[in-house]
Amino acid sequence: MSEKITIYDIAKKLNITAATVSRALNNNPKIKESTRDLVIKTAASMNYKQNKLALALKSGRSNNIGVIVPRIDSNFFASVIRGIEEELQPHGYQVIICQTHEDLKRESENLYTLIDAQVDGILMSVTAVSTENDAAFRNVLEKNVPLIFFDRSKHIDGVSSVTINDFKGGYIATKHLISEGCRCIAHLSGDQSLEIFKNRFLGYKQALLDNGMLFKEEYVVPVKSSVEAGKNAVETLLQLETPPDAIFSSSDFAALGAIQELKEKNISIPKEFCVAGFSNEPFTKFMELSITSVDQSPLEMGKMSARVFLEQVDKTDTIKIEKKVVLAPELHIRKSSSRTTS
Amino acid sequence: MSEKITIYDIAKKLNITAATVSRALNNNPKIKESTRDLVIKTAASMNYKQNKLALALKSGRSNNIGVIVPRIDSNFFASVIRGIEEELQPHGYQVIICQTHEDLKRESENLYTLIDAQVDGILMSVTAVSTENDAAFRNVLEKNVPLIFFDRSKHIDGVSSVTINDFKGGYIATKHLISEGCRCIAHLSGDQSLEIFKNRFLGYKQALLDNGMLFKEEYVVPVKSSVEAGKNAVETLLQLETPPDAIFSSSDFAALGAIQELKEKNISIPKEFCVAGFSNEPFTKFMELSITSVDQSPLEMGKMSARVFLEQVDKTDTIKIEKKVVLAPELHIRKSSSRTTS
DNA sequence: TACTTTCGTGTAATCGATTACATGATTGTT
DNA sequence: AACAATCATGTAATCGATTACACGAAAGTA
Numbered sequence: 120m121s122e123k124i125t126i127y128d129i130a131k132k133l134n135i136t137a138a139t140v141s142r143a144l145n146n147n148p149k150i151k152e153s154t155r156d157l158v159i160k161t162a163a164s165m166n167y168k169q170n171k172l173a174l175a176l177k178s179g180r181s182n183n184i185g186v187i188v189p190r191i192d193s194n195f196f197a198s199v200i201r202g203i204e205e206e207l208q209p210h211g212y213q214v215i216i217c218q219t220h221e222d223l224k225r226e227s228e229n230l231y232t233l234i235d236a237q238v239d240g241i242l243m244s245v246t247a248v249s250t251e252n253d254a255a256f257r258n259v260l261e262k263n264v265p266l267i268f269f270d271r272s273k274h275i276d277g278v279s280s281v282t283i284n285d286f287k288g289g290y291i292a293t294k295h296l297i298s299e300g301c302r303c304i305a306h307l308s309g310d311q312s313l314e315i316f317k318n319r320f321l322g323y324k325q326a327l328l329d330n331g332m333l334f335k336e337e338y339v340v341p342v343k344s345s346v347e348a349g350k351n352a353v354e355t356l357l358q359l360e361t362p363p364d365a366i367f368s369s370s371d372f373a374a375l376g377a378i379q380e381l382k383e384k385n386i387s388i389p390k391e392f393c394v395a396g397f398s399n400e401p402f403t404k405f406m407e408l409s410i411t412s413v414d415q416s417p418l419e420m421g422k423m424s425a426r427v428f429l430e431q432v433d434k435t436d437t438i439k440i441e442k443k444v445v446l447a448p449e450l451h452i453r454k455s456s457s458r459t460t461s
Numbered sequence: 462m463s464e465k466i467t468i469y470d471i472a473k474k475l476n477i478t479a480a481t482v483s484r485a486l487n488n489n490p491k492i493k494e495s496t497r498d499l500v501i502k503t504a505a506s507m508n509y510k511q512n513k514l515a516l517a518l519k520s521g522r523s524n525n526i527g528v529i530v531p532r533i534d535s536n537f538f539a540s541v542i543r544g545i546e547e548e549l550q551p552h553g554y555q556v557i558i559c560q561t562h563e564d565l566k567r568e569s570e571n572l573y574t575l576i577d578a579q580v581d582g583i584l585m586s587v588t589a590v591s592t593e594n595d596a597a598f599r600n601v602l603e604k605n606v607p608l609i610f611f612d613r614s615k616h617i618d619g620v621s622s623v624t625i626n627d628f629k630g631g632y633i634a635t636k637h638l639i640s641e642g643c644r645c646i647a648h649l650s651g652d653q654s655l656e657i658f659k660n661r662f663l664g665y666k667q668a669l670l671d672n673g674m675l676f677k678e679e680y681v682v683p684v685k686s687s688v689e690a691g692k693n694a695v696e697t698l699l700q701l702e703t704p705p706d707a708i709f710s711s712s713d714f715a716a717l718g719a720i721q722e723l724k725e726k727n728i729s730i731p732k733e734f735c736v737a738g739f740s741n742e743p744f745t746k747f748m749e750l751s752i753t754s755v756d757q758s759p760l761e762m763g764k765m766s767a768r769v770f771l772e773q774v775d776k777t778d779t780i781k782i783e784k785k786v787v788l789a790p791e792l793h794i795r796k797s798s799s800r801t802t803s
Numbered sequence: 804t805a806c807t808t809t810c811g812t813g814t815a816a817t818c819g820a821t822t823a824c825a826t827g828a829t830t831g832t833t
Numbered sequence: 834a835a836c837a838a839t840c841a842t843g844t845a846a847t848c849g850a851t852t853a854c855a856c857g858a859a860a861g862t863a
Contacts, residue, residue, distance in 0.1 A: 172579050173819035176514045192539040201534045215555045237514050402744035515849035518818050
């Protein structure tokens with residue numbers, strides 16, 4: 120019922136103009152102190168609330184930022200979003216969520232929708248690397264809306280990104296398996312068009328070579344990030360002439376599937392076979408046979424992305440700084456690969 | 462670089478007025494067809510995009526809706542949000558996320574912030590039931606902004622809610638434990654000021670009574686939703702004169718902790734002791750010793766909340782309908798309580 | 804032909820807040 | 834006392850789109 124109170128209502132009540140009210144509320148130094156105090160008191164008593172939409176229209180800034188992720192119901196993305204929200208809320212920004220469901224068309228739609236909604240920035244993890252959405256990305260850049268990639272990024276001049284060092288992640292996980300005595304290490308790889316998966320693979324390969332081990336193409340099995348895919352991969356691997364004795368998986372879900380399949384085949388973990396995953400999903404720690412995994416510090420990634428955005432948003436658009444933040448991955452060693460301690 | 466194109470730019474180019482352009486773009490029947498076509502074609506060629514902020518100011522609707530949850534990085538809430546987003550996106554609404562971190566002050570701030578941002582509706586799960594935030598809630602209702610509770614709700618006249626039948630959830634889980642032969646069933650309870658936890662408890666109690674079993678106060682242990690709390694609860698319970706032989710936990714995390722502690726004490730599950738949790742968190746299914754749990758169909762809950770919102774938003778504010786949607790819980794029976802099949 | 808409808812557009816107000824510029828009041832200077 | 838500087842506030846345009854009302858032109862009617 121309480122009608123919307125505007126500065127005009129306050130002005131009328133005090134027999135002054137809306138301009139004076141506006142200035143008083145904005146602490147304009149040209150306003151007499153007594154007037155300012157009176158206006159502020161009256162505004163409070165009338166329960167006045169600034170209309171952000173009017174402000175947004177006038178200033179051209181909505182104080183909303185858009186976040187696009189493949190899906191929100193994954194611990195990783197949810198945590199990143201949590202980080203973004205925590206960092207941006209104190210600066211008065213609200214976070215608008217969009218999901219692509221791994222669909223490029225949706226990604227493009229989301230980009231246009233967010234620009235339409237006049238967001239002040241877009242933070243996103245790309246769905247896939249493709250030229251299909253180039254027009255949508257160009258549209259964002261042309262509108263001079265800060266764009267920041269996190270985790271899954273894409274090469275675009277002038278666009279900043281926050282990622283982890285996936286190469287190193289793959290490297291330390293693989294090296295750990297080697298140090299546990301594994302000699303034939305397989306890799307469950309992800310979509311190689313995405314740098315994160317490419318780099319995890321390259322880190323894996325480099326670790327093998329640096330430690331005098333052979334890299335075998337047949338040990339690399341492409342999988343989707345699912346339990347089922349991990350099971351199938353193990354079935355394939357065990358049929359090889361020389362089956363592997365360890366797996367470094369680019370996905371925790373696939374790692375879990377692999378473990379389930381190995382158990383069914385009565386292969387003992389970690390004694391006969393070691394497994395390491397990637398992402399440090401909550402369940403990896405909860406299992407009785409807990410799973411070694413590479414942590415991507417999603418909360419930190421979200422906060423960092425938010426900070427990079429804040430740096431860019433106020434920059435008088437002189438030179439566009441392309442900032443590439445790379446966070447360090449952290450290996451959490453658990454039972455699925457701990458021969459020495461178990 | 463592309464300057465913002467407005468309807469005035471289009472008007473100037475075609476030597477007509479902005480009003481005509483606006484009407485043409487909105488398919489106003491009074492516009493000559495040739496004019497309409499010309500305007501639409503020109504708008505497209507100039508890459509015109511309607512400024513939603515101007516529209517929002519004029520219409521008083523922002524096309525944003527706010528969602529407030531305790532935290533986003535929990536599978537349950539993330540899934541609900543996913544459901545909301547999927548249902549509302551096709552209707553042109555964007556979803557703004559806020560977290561309370563279980564803090565009442567944050568909850569109040571979030572409510573004010575969302576109202577300030579002129580959201581068209583607020584969908585939320587309350588942090589706790591308390592009178593502390595009454596002013597904030599009153600503020601929402603006074604502004605006539607549709608408010609809908611999901612999962613954790615609060616009694617406010619005229620406010621709709623979407624929940625699951627927690628009583629039934631507690632009932633079927635407990636009854637299942639009974640049918641597996643358990644005779645002394647304990648309960649790990651949550652914050653009893655929240656109806657969801659209260660009802661889970663009441664369902665548990667009723668199932669005991671309906672099956673001729675004694676309800677013992679000492680079998681009810683209040684816990685936080687954490688692994689640690691579950692461990693501690695088991696320690697307490699096992700020190701009782703007649704220790705229980707089963708646990709119905711109102712939280713999956715506490716159930717997990719309970720299981721871990723039972724294992725440490727070398728109590729075999731499900732043979733000597735059965736456990737059932739609540740929420741059907743992903744990990745319950747992934748464990749080798751998978752955990753029986755009550756599913757709350759979060760995706761459906763989100764979609765339903767969104768639908769209730771859509772019903773209310775266009776209602777000419779004649780009679781405020783208070784709609785209480787109650788979804789059915791579903792028990793997922795797994796190893797932690799399957800004596801018969803294992 | 805004269806007069807009424809109907810049609811298609813233009814005019815101008817509106818949503819609420821901000822702000823360059825103008826103006827009148829007050830104080831300061833010599 | 835006369836004029837300049839300073840201060841506090843008012844006036845009006847602006848952000849971009851929508852829409853009630855007005856109006857001239859074309860079509861219809863008698």
